Amino acid sequence: MNNPNIVVISDYGTGDPAFTEVLLQLKSLMPNACIIPQSTPAFSTINTGFWIYQIALTKNLKNTYIYSNTAPRQKDHKAQKNNKGEKLMWAKLDNNFEIMAVNADYVFSFVKSHIKDFRFVSVRNEGSQFRSRDNYPKSVSQMVNRDNNFLGQKAEIKDIPNEPKNVIASIDGYGNIKTTIRQKEIVFKPGQVLSVKLNGQIHKAIYTDGVFNVENGKLAFAPGSSGHDNRFMELFVRGKNAYELFGKPRTEEKIEILEK
Numbered sequence: 001m002n003n004p005n006i007v008v009i010s011d012y013g014t015g016d017p018a019f020t021e022v023l024l025q026l027k028s029l030m031p032n033a034c035i036i037p038q039s040t041p042a043f044s045t046i047n048t049g050f051w052i053y054q055i056a057l058t059k060n061l062k063n064t065y066i067y068s069n070t071a072p073r074q075k076d077h078k079a080q081k082n083n084k085g086e087k088l089m090w091a092k093l094d095n096n097f098e099i100m101a102v103n104a105d106y107v108f109s110f111v112k113s114h115i116k117d118f119r120f121v122s123v124r125n126e127g128s129q130f131r132s133r134d135n136y137p138k139s140v141s142q143m144v145n146r147d148n149n150f151l152g153q154k155a156e157i158k159d160i161p162n163e164p165k166n167v168i169a170s171i172d173g174y175g176n177i178k179t180t181i182r183q184k185e186i187v188f189k190p191g192q193v194l195s196v197k198l199n200g201q202i203h204k205a206i207y208t209d210g211v212f213n214v215e216n217g218k219l220a221f222a223p224g225s226s227g228h229d230n231r232f233m234e235l236f237v238r239g240k241n242a243y244e245l246f247g248k249p250r251t252e253e254k255i256e257i258l259e260k
Helices: 017-029 045-056 137-144
Strands: 005-010 034-039 064-069 088-093 098-102 115-121 151-154 168-171 177-182 193-198 201-207 219-223 232-237 255-259
Touching: 005 017, 005 045, 017 034, 017 137, 045 064, 045 098, 045 168, 045 177, 064 137, 098 137, 177 255, 193 219
Parallel strands: 005 034, 005 064, 064 098, 201 219
Antiparallel strands: 088 098, 088 115, 115 151, 168 177, 177 232, 193 201, 193 255, 219 232
């Protein structure tokens, strides 16, 4: 068997030493694993779920797993006794991809319709402020090594919240704004001028289906590079930066697309 790939998706922050500590624990248990860290904005379960979906449904991936820890611990607003937080869960998708992730808000939402087995992980979810380093790596190694002793009780897939609508899912390095609006929801015509309301601002955008060209410097609303068979729509400015145009909005902010 080829050496496994483990994508670690978490909100530690780019370059945060927390990634180093978690990766070292995983390597101590799986020396031959290729571990790929992917940072998400702090507490953003939408961004986490978005990238879990994008990676897990990528075709032709073999011996690849996702381990995710974005845990706002906001389900209970009271003080968390003994660092108790959201539970670690395991999901197997209809393409047999396996995910182990802390079940916070929208983490599993984007893959909800693809989950065929959803279970609690038999592990302590309390006792450490740094559960993803101290408690969880052994369970990840069991998943990768086909040791099913980590599997706990079945969980209800229907309890996972649905994919959030009309919000920012991700902002890439070019300032393109990836939304949770799907291409199949769109009823506009190529070249149609729209009004986009975001972060307290309204700007005109041109809808393009990927064929209709947009002039340099113009804001466009178009199918993006994510979403597989039903693309997520993006806001981008040719030659410039949509993120800056809208005053640097945060991930998870609401978006309104209005006809002119």
